[in-house]
Every structure is written in C-alpha cells, then in structure tokens.
Amino acid sequence: MRTSPFRMAILVASSAFAVGAAHADNFQQQVAADPHGEVDVSNISGNIVISGWDRPAVSVSADLPRNTERVKVTSDHGRTSVCVVYGRSQSCNSPGIGEERGSVRLEVHVPRESEVDVSGVSAAIRSDSVTGSQRLHTVSGSIDAQLGSGDDEVTSVSGTVTLQGSRQAGTLHVTSVSGDLSVTNVAGELEASTVNGTLRATLSAARHVRLNTTSGDIDLKAVLASRGTVETETVSGSQKLTVSAHAGYSYEAKAFSGDITDCFGQQPDKSQYGPGSRLDGTRGGGDGHVRIKSLSGDVSLCDH
Amino acid sequence: MNDPTPSKVDRLSELPRDVRPPHDGWQALEARLRAGGMPESESSVQRRGTTESAWRRRPRMMQVAILAAVLASAAVGISIDRWILSPARQTPPVARVPSSTGAGAGMTVAYVTDPRYLHEREALLRSLDAKLATLPPPTRQKVLQSLATIHQSMQEIQQALGREPGNALLQELLIDTYQDEMQVLSTVQQASGGGGET
Secondary structure: OOOOHHHHHHHHHHHHHHHHHHHOEEEEEEEEOOOOOEEEEEEEEEEEEEEEEOOOEEEEEEEEOOOOEEEEEEEEOOEEEEEEEEOOOOOEOOOOOOOOOOOEEEEEEEEOOOEEEEEEEEEEEEEEOOOOOEEEEEOOOOEEEEOOOOEEEEEEOOOOEEEEOOOOEEEEEEEEOOOOEEEEEEEEEEEEEEOOOOEEEEEEEEEEEEEEEOOOOEEEEEEEEEEEEEEEEEOOOOEEEEEEEOOOEEEEEEEOOOOEEEOOOOOOEEOOOOOOEEEEEEEOOOOEEEEEEEOOOOEEEEOO | OOOOOOOOOOOHHHOOOOOOOOOOOHHHHHHHHHHOOOOOOHHHHHHOOOOOOHHHHHHHHHHHHHHHHHHHHHHHHHHHHHHHOOOOOOOOOEEEEOOOOOOOOOEEEEOOOOHHHHHHHHHHHHOHHHHHHOOOHHHHHHHHHHHHHHHHHHHHHHHHHHHOOOOHHHHHHHHHHHHHHHHHHHHHHHHHHHOOOO
C-alpha cells in the first residue's frame, strides 16, 4: 500500500498529539482574589511552585500527566483553594480505591501579601516573592522558600528545608523529623528542631532563637538584637555557635560528657564529683543571653 | 543536769518535767551560720517558730515546692518510659534508680505523672503503625530511624541519670527528649492524614 505525503503528515501529527496528551495535559485558570486574602494549595505528589505577584488574582497552571487528574480552583470570601482531584472522586487529594496518583506540577501565582497555606505529601514545595505569612507542610518532598516578615511555619518529615528570610523581623517555626534544615537571613524569632538532620541558621537582629536536635549538628551564626536570647540543645549532636551582640551577652554552656570550647580564652569548669563541664561568662554589657546544653555533643562558642 | 553526779531514779515521776540546758547555744550557732552564708536549718525555724512571722518561712516553703516540682518533672520522663514503652508492665509509676554506689540497694522514688500526657502518648503510640503505613517507604524508614535515635538518647540519658540522679542538666535533657518524641509522633500523625502511599 502506498502512503501519500499528505497522509503521512497527518499520521505524524496525530501521533505527536497523542504522545503529548498522554504525558502532559496543560491546565490554566485565573480567579480574582483579595490582595490580603488566603490561598490554600495542596498536592499529593509532584511539585508546588508558589510565586507572589502584584495582581489581585490567583493564577494556576498545571502539568497533568493523565486525563484522570483535574485541578480544582475555588474562591470564596477572600479564600482561594487549589487542589488536585483524581479519577471519579469529587474530593481534593482523595483518589478512589485502585486509582493511581500521577505526579502533578502546580504553578500558582498569588497576590504578594497573601497568607499562603501549602501542603504536599511527596511533593516538593518552592515559594518566592510572597511577603505574607506562609505555612508550608510536606512529608517527603523538599521545601525551598523565600520568606517575608510574617509568622511562618514550615514542617517536613524527611525532606530537606531551605529557607531564606528578608532580614525583616518575623516569627519562624521550622520542624523536621529527619531532614536537614537551613535558614538564612532571618530576623526576629526562630524556633527550629530536627531529630537527626543538620540544622544551619544565620540570623540578623535575632530576638529569640531556639534550636534543638537529638543527634543532628547545629551550626548557628547570629547577631543578637537588644536583650536577644539564644537557646540551643542537642543530645549527641555537636554545636558550633558564633553569636555577637552590640550590647554583649551573658552565656552559659553545659555538657555532660561533651567538650566545651570558646574563643574567649576561658576554660570550662569541670565537675568535681563526676562527668560534666560548664562554661559561664559575660561578653560586653551582658545585655543578651546564650544558653547551650548537650549530653555528649561538643560545644563551641565564639563571637566572631 | 546541773548536778554532774547522776542520782538514782526509782520512779518516772521523779524525773524533772523540764530539763533546761546549761546555756542557750543557739544564738552563737545562728550567728556563725549567718556569717558563713549558710541557709537556716529546719530545726532553727521550728525553734523560733513562736517568734518568727509566717512570711519569713515562705521562701523556704517555696524552695521545697520548687525542688519537689523539679524532682516530679524529672520523674515523669523516667517513669513514663518504663511504664508506657513496656505495655506488659502494668506496674504503678514507680521506678528504682540505682544508687550512686552501685550497691544492690536501690533508692525507690515515687513518681508523679500527668495522666493527660500519658493518655495522649499512649494513643499516639497505638496508632503509630497504622500512620506509618500510609507514608512513602523511604520516609517511613527515616521516621523509624529518628524514633530509634530518640529512644537511644533516652537510654543514654537515663543511664547517666542512674549514676547522677540529681543532675539537673540530665533531668532537663530527658524531659526535652520526651517532648521531642511527642513532636515526632504528632508530626507523623498530621502528615499521614494527607494521603496514602505513593
């Protein structure tokens, strides 16, 4: 059988379309939104990318791997919700029994000052240019976010968390079970904990810092605000703290079996009756306070 | 007592009703204690109880209360682990802390526990397996590893506390480690609500 060039072209074009339809089914929708409203985004698997912009609207685009997934966008009383619906289900993020879940990439533009609440399971979360409060939660995906000056809360079970602040005072709570945490350019209050991940934080004008790991290491560089406090604790993880303050600070480091060193030329006091060492002192006017505790982790405290 | 030669006493009624010391040594002792910056003894407070006003005794009562609270807090952690982590052991929350000498005789400490905390932790532990099953396998593995790290840390702190039961740093670390465990259990609880295994 002979095939004409015209028929051949149609065949190739339809094949290409079929392949495209099987791998990506683009979705786009835009709804009006309150510039200071709330935006909820959820996705079980894939990626969630949030970007702040200056329009009073929420725009959603998605790569849907199959025609069994749909994106649901609803807006009501200043609250916009974006989620993925699977198969015949009408509910968000709830595939029916036996229905597979494909990996969906969601890109959402939100008004810059929105309050954002994002949750995923095996979904990586990325956010930038949002200045309102952010609540970001994922189980095994990574989180990479630029933060504003709001009250932010970030939770991950096993994914790595990388957060970049705006150097404006806010409140940040970060929790991970086993993921590494990295926080930079944050000011104000920071509470961060991980069990066996590494915790790295760089803060300017820190009012209250509380870092806690079980076996993970802590690496903190902080400039204390007036009467700022730092509290760090590990069981077996080592701690390296570089803390400075214009008005100085008092410090107190205690370790049961770990070594304590400092850059102040001071030797820790060893317990007379058993293991344990302690380092107390004051830098400058002693305005702030640093408190360090560990069971067996080594501790290092410097101010430069 | 003024007579240095002991006289024979045949009947109880022959004993004097009030035996007065040759001199009141308390004032000199009190002056020495104050000069040395040592706290007053309980007996001194009792001795002068009739002349000392109640407000002077309050700080001591507060100290006792604070000490009791610290001991109770430390005890919560130790007893919970032994009580809850071993469901077969339904003994009351009483644990034996080895003596610092290492001799066989132990020091029994009665513990105070917060029933609400115990109830919540027990519920979270009961549902842990089901919740873990909903997590992606690599994440499940990491959570179990983290919980194992926490339990290992608890054991290390408890062993150290066995050698130094009064160590405040160890008591704080133990309580904080129990809080870390609760945080992990709560995080797993919340995370598993999002969806099933991928």
